[in-house]
Every structure is written in C-alpha cells, then in structure tokens.
Amino acid sequence: MTERHFQFWPKRLPTTLTIPETTIYDNLEVSARRYPQKTAIYYYGNTISYRKLCDEVNVLAGYLQAELGVGKGDRVVLYMQNSPQFIIAFYAILRANAVVVPINPMNTTDELSFYVGDCGAKAAVIGQELYERIAPVLHKGVLKHLIVATYSDYLPGTTEYELPEVVAAPRRGINNSTVVFWNEALDRGHQPGPVEVVADDLAVIPYTSGTTGKPKGCIHTHRTVQANVVGSCVWNQTTPEAVTLSTLPLFHVTGLQHGMNVPIYTGSTIVLLTRWNRDIAAKLIERTKCTHWTNIATMVVDFLANPHLSKYRIDSLRFIGGGGAPLPEAVGEKLYQLTGIRYVEGYGLSETIAQTHLNPPDRPKLQCAGVPFFDVDARVVDLETLRELGPGEEGEIVVRGPQVFKGYWNRPEENSKAFIEIDGKRFFRTGDIGKYDEEGYFFIVDRVKRMINAAGFKVWPTEVESILYKHPAVEQACVIGVPDDRRGETVKAFIVLKEQAVGTVTEQDIIDWSKGQMAVYKYPRIVEFVRSLPMSGSGKILWRVLQEKELKKQKQV
Structure with missing residues (x-):
C-alpha cells in the first residue's frame, strides 16, 4: 500500500473515518428533526422542507408495506428522472426495509425487462412519461405494481424558470388496475411499521455492465453507501449551510451520492434540475447561492461556453468537481480564471458507489483520478x-x-x-x-474491459453489437469508442453489409434504425461500412486493431 499521498492530504482532515452504524434513512430522519423548517429541496421555485420531505417518505413507505406487500429485502425499481419524487421514493423504499434498484430512465422496454427480471422486483415507482416502456413488463414475471409520479405535481403555482416539457406535463390518465398514482398513494395516509434493517443489510443495487455486455447488479449495503456519504461531507466541507446544485442523474451513483445523499446527511439544500440547462443552472446558482456542484466534464464545457454567463453572479460557488471523463486542461484553466476554483476530479465505479479516489481540493491535478480516499x-x-x-x-x-x-x-x-x-x-x-x-x-x-465512456455513461460494445446484428442488412458489426470533444467518447460502428444490401442501405439508415432499438446514449453516432473486419486465427474480430487505427487517424487530423 502506498502512503505517498498522505503528505498532500487535505489540511486538518483525519486519514481515517469511522462509518456510522445507522442506515441511510436515519440520515434523513435526523436532519428532519434538526432542521424541520429548512429547505431540503428547491425545485424550479418550489421549496420542500425537511419536515415535509420526511413526512412524505414515511407515508409512501407505509403504502409500500400496507398495500403492495413490500417487506425486508424486497427489491423495488426506481425508474424516473430527477425530481422530488425520486428522492422521496428512494428514502421511502429504504424506510420500508426494502432495496432500491435505480434504473436509467433512457432504457428501453427490452433493457428494462432484463433488469426487472434479474433483480426480481415486485414493484416499481416510475415517472409517468415512462409508463409505455414499463407496461409490457407488468405481469410477465414478479413485477405486479406500479406507482406513477407526475413531476408537475411538485411545481409552484407559477415559475420564472423555463421548464422541460416532461416537467411541465400535467397528470395524465392511465387505465390499468395495477397502477396507482403518486398522490393517491400519499392520500391513503399509511405509516410504516418498525425499522428492521441495520447497517449491513442490503440497501441499493445499481446496475453496471460486465465484459460480456450483460448488466450486473452491484450489492451495496447501508454501510458501503454510508462510507462515501460521510467521507464526501468531510472531504468537500459540506456543512448544513451548503447549497448543492444537483444536475447529474440521480440513478447514477455519483449523482445519487453527491446530488442527494450527501446534502441530506448534512441537512443542507438540494437545488434540483430534471434536465441539464446551462442558463437555468447559472440562474439557480445566482438565485439560491449554490456552494457545491458535482458534475461531469461535458456540463462544465457547456456551462463555460454559454455566451450569457457573464450576466449571472456565480461567486457563491466554493466547490466544483466530478468524474466520468477527464476535464480538458484548457477548460479547467478557464474555470479557474472565472471562479477561482480548481476543478476536483475523482474516480470510482458503480461497484464502489462513487469514489475510491479524489483529488485534494487544495492541491488537485487535472486529468487525474486523485489520491486514495478515506481508508482505501x-x-x-x-x-x-x-x-x-x-x-x-x-x-x-x-x-x-x-x-x-x-x-x-x-x-x-x-x-x-x-x-x-x-x-x-x-x-x-x-x-x-x-x-x-x-x-x-x-x-x-x-x-482492461472493453467499455466506452460516453458523457459519463458506460456503453458496452458487445451489447450494441448484439442489437446491430438484428438489422436485416448487417452481416458483421464491430463497435468501438472514438474521441469526441463534447461527450469525451462516442460510439462508432464498423459494419459489413450483407451482399444484397450493398448500395441500398446507407450509414444514416443504420443510425436511424439504432435510435429506436437502444437507449439514446448507446446508439452509434458514427457508422462506417467496410468490406471486411480484421480477424484472429480463431475467427474473433480484432476490435483493438480497429481502435488503434481510429486513434491514429484522429491524431493525424
């Protein structure tokens, strides 16, 4: 074990931390008792206090237990975009002694079917815009119940912010006896039974992908989640007075931890965006005096490219950092010139519920994973x-x-x-x-693994290839990642067409078809038709050969 990094450890911080023996839900309960009137969530102008947040969490937990039969260890899918309901549902599932399975809202029905079947979820809490995708999965396995949320239910009467269409949409009708609307579930007024879980019980199963492209659920306990929650609070000096701009998707471990669990642990405020919008982000920083912002490099690039940025006061910011892809040095320098803040990069995986490494805030290095985190x-x-x-x-x-x-x-x-x-x-x-x-x-x-990191999302080439092979014109397919100024990496597919399709099917035809077959971050943005693919003696496609050629070509441009 190397200890070289301890000489650059943040001043006044211990090198080891004792992890609480309490659950993640306990963090909310404590903060609600300490700061009942304090704003927990600011959502496009609406404020939700810690008392209201905790009350709604308990009522929803009671509904899950009393009417859906959710008990200790049961898995409940959480399939929605960033919203107050995501946060409420996450903590309600834990309060019901159950396990949260957060699913990317961009996933298609087929992808969703796998996740639901693999984890054996009996219930799901979803955004109403995702109902058509999950409805075909109902009753095909163990999934029997849906709670459907409408984001606009948590908007103020009027708002000065430009709303994404999905947020502004009114509640819609759904004719399905296995569906209950969010407000109806809360109106039942149930209260949950006793807390039965402890620190070493299962809390969250975020999914990642394996080397074969088959998604895998990562088993996280309350203790493993708590380790990075507490560590992050200490490392980033998150106090009850902090205001966190939450722009990363909450289903992803970095957003989940830094955009939700950390501020709730400290009793600070979450300023929540459903969809990234650089103007609204700048306006919210000015209006709510945001102090902390964890993001991905593509957001920083877009934020700094805003021609109207000088109109906003963003000097309340004290910490800006993230991961997923390295921040280009020139962008990091521009951020420093504008804010006086050095970007703090980190490194982690779904298997480690966010970071195992972080840069010391007072001595960060750009394009660097950082130093091993507390007790790593x-x-x-x-x-x-x-x-x-x-x-x-x-x-x-x-x-x-x-x-x-x-x-x-x-x-x-x-x-x-x-x-x-x-x-x-x-x-x-x-x-x-x-x-x-x-x-x-x-x-x-x-x-080592064959993975593409597209704007912070993991894309496994074998999974994309298996879908491309479904196209009637595709004879062979090989997918690689190529550098992209905006996304860090993007997906490129090399295609050998079937003889009868040559001259009649175009690269754009393949791209357009792919959009309807897989999540938006997975489909190939670039398609190149080739006569043949490089093969090994055993008949395996040599994807590394294509990768190396592509990187060489990019360097020559």
Whole structure:
C-alpha cells in the first residue's frame, strides 16, 4: 500500500473515518428533526422542507408495506428522472426495509425487462412519461405494481424558470388496475411499521455492465453507501449551510451520492434540475447561492461556453468537481480564471458507489483520478502475474475499502473473477489500467474491459453489437469508442453489409434504425461500412486493431 499521498492530504482532515452504524434513512430522519423548517429541496421555485420531505417518505413507505406487500429485502425499481419524487421514493423504499434498484430512465422496454427480471422486483415507482416502456413488463414475471409520479405535481403555482416539457406535463390518465398514482398513494395516509434493517443489510443495487455486455447488479449495503456519504461531507466541507446544485442523474451513483445523499446527511439544500440547462443552472446558482456542484466534464464545457454567463453572479460557488471523463486542461484553466476554483476530479465505479479516489481540493491535478480516499488501499498490479507495481508502472488498479460492494447480484462466477487476494486481503479488480506518480496521485491510462465512456455513461460494445446484428442488412458489426470533444467518447460502428444490401442501405439508415432499438446514449453516432473486419486465427474480430487505427487517424487530423 502506498502512503505517498498522505503528505498532500487535505489540511486538518483525519486519514481515517469511522462509518456510522445507522442506515441511510436515519440520515434523513435526523436532519428532519434538526432542521424541520429548512429547505431540503428547491425545485424550479418550489421549496420542500425537511419536515415535509420526511413526512412524505414515511407515508409512501407505509403504502409500500400496507398495500403492495413490500417487506425486508424486497427489491423495488426506481425508474424516473430527477425530481422530488425520486428522492422521496428512494428514502421511502429504504424506510420500508426494502432495496432500491435505480434504473436509467433512457432504457428501453427490452433493457428494462432484463433488469426487472434479474433483480426480481415486485414493484416499481416510475415517472409517468415512462409508463409505455414499463407496461409490457407488468405481469410477465414478479413485477405486479406500479406507482406513477407526475413531476408537475411538485411545481409552484407559477415559475420564472423555463421548464422541460416532461416537467411541465400535467397528470395524465392511465387505465390499468395495477397502477396507482403518486398522490393517491400519499392520500391513503399509511405509516410504516418498525425499522428492521441495520447497517449491513442490503440497501441499493445499481446496475453496471460486465465484459460480456450483460448488466450486473452491484450489492451495496447501508454501510458501503454510508462510507462515501460521510467521507464526501468531510472531504468537500459540506456543512448544513451548503447549497448543492444537483444536475447529474440521480440513478447514477455519483449523482445519487453527491446530488442527494450527501446534502441530506448534512441537512443542507438540494437545488434540483430534471434536465441539464446551462442558463437555468447559472440562474439557480445566482438565485439560491449554490456552494457545491458535482458534475461531469461535458456540463462544465457547456456551462463555460454559454455566451450569457457573464450576466449571472456565480461567486457563491466554493466547490466544483466530478468524474466520468477527464476535464480538458484548457477548460479547467478557464474555470479557474472565472471562479477561482480548481476543478476536483475523482474516480470510482458503480461497484464502489462513487469514489475510491479524489483529488485534494487544495492541491488537485487535472486529468487525474486523485489520491486514495478515506481508508482505501489502492494498488497497481501486473495484468498477468498480479505482482504489485511501483510509481510510474502501468497495470490494473485494484482497490480495497469500506465503499466496495459485496459482490454482483446472483453472479457467483463473476464474483470469483472480480476479486483477488493480496497480503491476505480481498481487493476488487476495477478493470482499469492506471499508474500512480511519485506523489501518490493515480492516473487512468486505459481500460482492461472493453467499455466506452460516453458523457459519463458506460456503453458496452458487445451489447450494441448484439442489437446491430438484428438489422436485416448487417452481416458483421464491430463497435468501438472514438474521441469526441463534447461527450469525451462516442460510439462508432464498423459494419459489413450483407451482399444484397450493398448500395441500398446507407450509414444514416443504420443510425436511424439504432435510435429506436437502444437507449439514446448507446446508439452509434458514427457508422462506417467496410468490406471486411480484421480477424484472429480463431475467427474473433480484432476490435483493438480497429481502435488503434481510429486513434491514429484522429491524431493525424
């Protein structure tokens, strides 16, 4: 274990933290008792106090238990966009002693069907705009109940902010006996039974993808989630007076932790956006005096490119950071010139419920994963021998820490591959190639796993390829990631057409067809027709050859 980074550790902070023995729900209950009248959520002009937030969480939890039969350990899907209802539902599911399964609202019916079946969810809380996607999944397995939320129910009477269409939409009618509307569930007035869970009980199953492209649920307990919640509060100096601009999707672990769980733990305010909008973000920073903003690099690039930015006062900001993709150095410098704040990058995975590494706020390095977080033992090992490597040597990053998940849901074979033992201790293999410098700062070099990081979303080429093969004109397909100024990486597909389709099907035809077959962040933005794909002696497509050629081509441009 390297300790080089401790000489650059944030001043006045301990190097170890004791994790609370309490649950994630307890954080809300405590904050509601401490600050009942304080604003917990600011949503396009509407304010929700901690007392109201906690009251609605308890009523919804009571409904889940009393009328839907949700009990300890049951999985409940949370399938909606950023909204007060997402936050309420998340904590209500935990208060019902159940397990939250947050699902990307961009997922299609087929993708959703897999998640629901894999985790065995009996109920789901969804946004009304997603009903058509999840309705076909009802009664095909264990999923029997839907609670449907309308985002506009939590808007003020009038608002000065430009609203996304999905937020402004009125409540719609749904003729389905297994559906209950959000307001009807709250109107029942149920109260939950006793709390039955403890710190080591299961709390959240966020899904990631495996090397085969098959999604895997990451088993997180209240303790593993709490480790990064408490650590983040201390590291980023989040006090009850903080105001957090929450723009990352809450279904994603970084948004979940930094945009929701951290401010609720401290009793501070969440300023919530359903959809990213740079003008509204700037206006909200000025109006609500936001102090903390965790984001992805693409948001910062867009925010700084706003020609109207100088109209807004954003000097209340004290912390800006994020992950998902490195922030270009020029952008980081522009941000510093504008705000006096150095961008703080971090590194983590769904398996670690956000960060295992963060840059010290007073001494960050750009395009750097940071230093190992509280109580994290991070090492770099040789890909073949698993021998531990030293400074500057590239190998696979392995981590051990209190935020590391307990394993993949119903994936014993994957679990055996995911962990290794070093010095008698269990380490998680991240699948990322990296190194650390003489000062103990870690840098991501490449990926062992074949994964594309498109604007912070993970895209697995094998999954996209399997869908492309469904197109009647596709003979062969190979998908890679290519550099993209806006998204960091984007998806490119090399296609060999069937003979009869040559000259009649265009690249744009494939792109347009793909849009309707997979989530919006997955479909290939670039398609190139080729006569053949490079093959190994055993007949495997050599995707790395295409990747290397593409990177060379990009450098020559």
